[in-house]
Amino acid sequence: MSANFDEEAMTEGNNSPPTPSINGDVVLKWDNLNYQVKTKADKQPSVRHILQNISGEVRAGEVIALIGSSGAGKTTLLNALSGRIVGGELSGSILFHGAKRNPGSFKRQTAYVQQDDLMHPLLTVQETLTYASKLRLPNKQYNARQKADRVDTVIRQLRLEAARNTPIGDAATRGVSGGERKRVSIGTELLTDPRLLFLDEPTSGLDSNSSEMVVELVKKISVEQNTATIMTIHQPNARIFNIFDKVILLSQGQLVYFGPTSASIGYFASIGFECPVHENPADYFVDLMTLDYRSDEALAQSKQQVSALIESFARHASQQPPPSSEKQSPASSQAGSNVALRLDAPVPRNNWLYEYSTLARRDWINALRNIPFMVGQIAQAVVMALLIGFMFFHLRHDALSINNRLGVIFIICVNATFPIVMPMLTLYYLERNIMVRERSSATFRVSSFFLSKLTSYIPIALIANTVFFIGVYFISHLVFDAGKFFIGLALFYCITAASVAFLLLVGSAVKSVEFGFVIAPFVLTIWLLFGGLFANPHTITPVLRWIRWVNPFQYAFSALVQNEFKSLEFVCKAGELCYNNGAEVIAAYSVGRFTIWQDALLTLMITFVYIVLGYALLRWTAKPKTIWL
Numbered sequence: 001m002s003a004n005f006d007e008e009a010m011t012e013g014n015n016s017p018p019t020p021s022i023n024g025d026v027v028l029k030w031d032n033l034n035y036q037v038k039t040k041a042d043k044q045p046s047v048r049h050i051l052q053n054i055s056g057e058v059r060a061g062e063v064i065a066l067i068g069s070s071g072a073g074k075t076t077l078l079n080a081l082s083g084r085i086v087g088g089e090l091s092g093s094i095l096f097h098g099a100k101r102n103p104g105s106f107k108r109q110t111a112y113v114q115q116d117d118l119m120h121p122l123l124t125v126q127e128t129l130t131y132a133s134k135l136r137l138p139n140k141q142y143n144a145r146q147k148a149d150r151v152d153t154v155i156r157q158l159r160l161e162a163a164r165n166t167p168i169g170d171a172a173t174r175g176v177s178g179g180e181r182k183r184v185s186i187g188t189e190l191l192t193d194p195r196l197l198f199l200d201e202p203t204s205g206l207d208s209n210s211s212e213m214v215v216e217l218v219k220k221i222s223v224e225q226n227t228a229t230i231m232t233i234h235q236p237n238a239r240i241f242n243i244f245d246k247v248i249l250l251s252q253g254q255l256v257y258f259g260p261t262s263a264s265i266g267y268f269a270s271i272g273f274e275c276p277v278h279e280n281p282a283d284y285f286v287d288l289m290t291l292d293y294r295s296d297e298a299l300a301q302s303k304q305q306v307s308a309l310i311e312s313f314a315r316h317a318s319q320q321p322p323p324s325s326e327k328q329s330p331a332s333s334q335a336g337s338n339v340a341l342r343l344d345a346p347v348p349r350n351n352w353l354y355e356y357s358t359l360a361r362r363d364w365i366n367a368l369r370n371i372p373f374m375v376g377q378i379a380q381a382v383v384m385a386l387l388i389g390f391m392f393f394h395l396r397h398d399a400l401s402i403n404n405r406l407g408v409i410f411i412i413c414v415n416a417t418f419p420i421v422m423p424m425l426t427l428y429y430l431e432r433n434i435m436v437r438e439r440s441s442a443t444f445r446v447s448s449f450f451l452s453k454l455t456s457y458i459p460i461a462l463i464a465n466t467v468f469f470i471g472v473y474f475i476s477h478l479v480f481d482a483g484k485f486f487i488g489l490a491l492f493y494c495i496t497a498a499s500v501a502f503l504l505l506v507g508s509a510v511k512s513v514e515f516g517f518v519i520a521p522f523v524l525t526i527w528l529l530f531g532g533l534f535a536n537p538h539t540i541t542p543v544l545r546w547i548r549w550v551n552p553f554q555y556a557f558s559a560l561v562q563n564e565f566k567s568l569e570f571v572c573k574a575g576e577l578c579y580n581n582g583a584e585v586i587a588a589y590s591v592g593r594f595t596i597w598q599d600a601l602l603t604l605m606i607t608f609v610y611i612v613l614g615y616a617l618l619r620w621t622a623k624p625k626t627i628w629l
């Protein structure tokens with residue numbers, strides 16, 4: 001990694017900040033937005049209008065709060081404006097710096113802080129921001145020094161100096177506080193110096209002091225960096241409310257007010273709703289806009305009130321001059337159109353190898369710090385090696401040992417499946433969710449993520465499995481021959497790699513963790529059933545016989561049995577049901593159809609198919625299916 005960074009530092013020394021913006025210019029303007037979804041009410045298809053006739057704009061350096069009661073449509077509006085709406089029908093217009101949004105560059109010029117902070121729990125604050133800077137800032141515009149400076153600036157701006165070296169943490173590991181966590185989450189988005197920042201409920205779950213700090217910092221940074229900011233917020237206290245430049249009040253998906261915060265109290269007073277002096281205006285407005293379900297009468301009355309508020313604001317808005325034509329001098333509009341041109345220019349991406357090596361390094365740090373996982377893997381390997389080793393302790397060369405040898409080989413293969421797939425699938429789902437989040441700002445390619453996972457998971461799985469294989473091999477006394485031992489180990493590595501590829505395939509194909517945890521053991525059980533020990537392939541019903549051809553477990557098991565039994569002789573007692581030598585066992589179990597090397601190759605070929613399929617499916621399932629205007 002350092003080599004990469006030194007190289008960047010030497011070759012790329014552009015000090016200029018990213019795209020400029022002009023203070024006060026309209027950054028995003030939305031007109032007559034309508035969003036509806038098809039639903040089924042009483043089994044009858046119907047259409048639900050979630051947003052209706054929403055218009056507005058946000059200017060550089062301005063912070064707008066999106067306020068409304070639960071279900072008012074705040075998140076839907078934020079998603080529509082940020083290009084994250086999935087499903088349904090969206091109509092109207094949204095212009096970014098006066099032009100239609102280009103999904104690729106819009107995502108890279110803007111930032112979205114989601115409500116739940118999804119980050120790697122074992123990385124420190126500094127590391128989280130450093131990796132985000134490496135992945136998100138283009139090397140063509142920032143060298144290593146500038147990226148580090150950007151991280152320091154964000155840490156300072158968000159007052160995270162004291163928590164710099166504290167891990168993020170999660171439910172299992174103590175880490176930073178809730179407020180610090182939120183600020184790190186905001187920090188990763190601010191690194192790119194976005195023109196437009198969206199925040200979904202940044203204060204949810206925080207106490208009032210932390211909430212105030214978050215909103216104050218966002219405001220300060222928006223002014224300093226000339227960023228246009230829109231955030232949804234649930235009933236802010238009076239001090240927080242007054243920090244916002246403007247507010248959008250939403251009820252039932254419609255506008256009740258959009259304008260300067262300072263003018264909101266006056267506006268409501270002018271239509272007959274005087275906010276009591278000692279009441280928090282935000283609470284007062286939300287109360288006015290909320291439907292009262294306590295009784296039919298109260299509901300009818302509150303519906304009437306909300307309709308009146310919506311109508312009043314529509315009348316008020318129609319009497320105002322078009323907002324974006326205010327104060328826009330010819331010079332600034334000329335500059336604005338230049339900005340639009342630059343914003344539409346493709347944002348340079350970092351090269352693939354740089355992305356891959358950064359992600360791989362982050363994976364290794366995460367893996368090595370995941371002590372419970374690593375210790376669990378090694379401890380499991382040691383305990384299983386001792387258990388299985390002593391279960392089949394010192395195999396002899398008699399009739400009884402034949403079944404035992406087959407048994408120990410089968411269990412060796414089993415140990416390369418479930419104990420790898422299940423715990424690693426858990427890790428993969430967490431990583432995958434973080435990846436989807438990071439990629440929503442077009443941070444890196446899916447291919448670099450997928451390959452970094454493959455190349456970190458395989459060695460991690462091999463470490464524990466090597467311990468296991470050596471233990472079982474020598475304690476149970478499989479054939480003591482260096483050649484056979486190393487071939488056996490190589491075959492064991494093949495099935496281990498197939499299992500890792502399989503877990504990546506399941507984790508990529510199936511978005512839902514719960515479903516993934518049903519599918520993976522189900523398929524692994526089929527691997528074992530058709531693995532070659534329980535049923536002779538020739539006796540399996542013809543319609544099911546094909547399963548063995550796509551079963552990597554069966555190839556690995558066949559090869560390991562051949563490796564062990566070839567050239568073994570057995571001492572059979574008179575009258576005993578027994579095979580005289582290994583060749584007879586290989587023939588009886590029909591595991592000699594292919595040579596050891598052919599079996600190994602077939603296992604690796606299936607592994608490769610899993611990898612290609614897994615990658616293709618991850619690209620498909622991780623692709624945002626958003627609607628753009």
Ligand SMILES: Nc1ncnc2c1ncn2[C@@H]1O[C@H](COP(=O)(O)OP(=O)(O)OP(=O)(O)O)[C@@H](O)[C@H]1O
Nearest residue numbers: 037050068069070071072073074075076077087088
């Ligand atoms: N795709 C969809 N299909 C059906 N209903 C939807 C869809 N998207 C949003 N809604 C509904 O639209 C309404 C507004 O949802 P939204 O999440 O925007 O509300 P909100 O104001 O952010 O609420 P909260 O503060 O509780 O998060 C809700 O009643 C929600 O159930």
